[in-house]
Amino acid sequence: MSMSHACDHDHDHAHHLDSGRIAARLSEAQRLCEAQGERMTAPRLRTLELILGENAPVKAYDVIDRFHPDGAAKPPTVYRALAFLEQMGLIHRIESLNAFVACQGHADGQVVQPHAAAFLLCDCCGSSEEVAVSLPEIDQQAAASGFETRRVTLEARGLCKACR
Amino acid sequence: MSMSHACDHDHDHAHHLDSGRIAARLSEAQRLCEAQGERMTAPRLRTLELILGENAPVKAYDVIDRFHPDGAAKPPTVYRALAFLEQMGLIHRIESLNAFVACQGHADGQVVQPHAAAFLLCDCCGSSEEVAVSLPEIDQQAAASGFETRRVTLEARGLCKACR
DNA sequence: GGCAATGTGTTATGTAATAACATAATTGCT
């Protein structure tokens, strides 16, 4: 956690996942990688584990600091794992926070096509909610300009229900 | 300019503004600030000038390096000016590039309400096109979650017409 | 003039990310 508090209420609503659910998500991720001929190695798994542990976006250096029980990892180890996990669609980078959050498309047995995800990011408690949206207006404007879209970043900053 | 070229064609289509147009935009910005009881000071004006000089997002340290004819500015000077200009709606921060681009709402006599701007960002030539969009789906999802949106970042990365 | 508010200059530091190169593990081939 690392949020600047502009409020006095507690933030317990920003839950952690319990270890059982984390384990389930990790083995599901493992399976998904193998299905695509990619290797889910130890540092990748550890990085994903640390990100799944929060339901708020996690900073790269928080992962680095917590990576080993007895000391920090080297930055490239973690940045490489983050790049891999993002390519696999297991995590998303939150540009406006320089942080990473687990993709919710893989939670609770959901199966979601590769999607342009949008995020509702609470400035108070730091929580993140992923929502799937289509963007007809952007597609239309892009088409009108002859622009070929490869990927879209869509992040709404504000206050979540619990923090309003 | 600071774009990684994945192509061999030229990028002349990423025009610079001529000095006459820049001057017009600067005095328009000056007027706009005064109308709101804010001061358009020398470092703010210089920062805006350097950003208007490109039609692609400009890095903070590019502004810093070019600030004085004979040497760099100190980072806080420029970062403070950038924060001010963004608050005034004269520039936008592009999160996915860590860069800043002039707001097109003030170009060519346009008068635009404060808007959630979206950007079409070319990965090849670095050019930026600002488009105004409404986001009914996001508004809807936010409302459904009880989320109060304060501001939205919407950035499409891809290839512009000239670079496809 | 004198005070409060706002803006700037300056030093130092904090935070985020990658380059480059050496070593190790895995895969596929014969």
Add this chain to the structure above:
DNA sequence: AGCAATTATGTTATTACATAACACATTGCC
């Protein structure tokens, strides 16, 4: 199994991005 090619990791160093803190200057207002 032996070997080469590929992929991944370890490690050191450096680069890029951004702000804290405090001193000084300028402006607006009474």
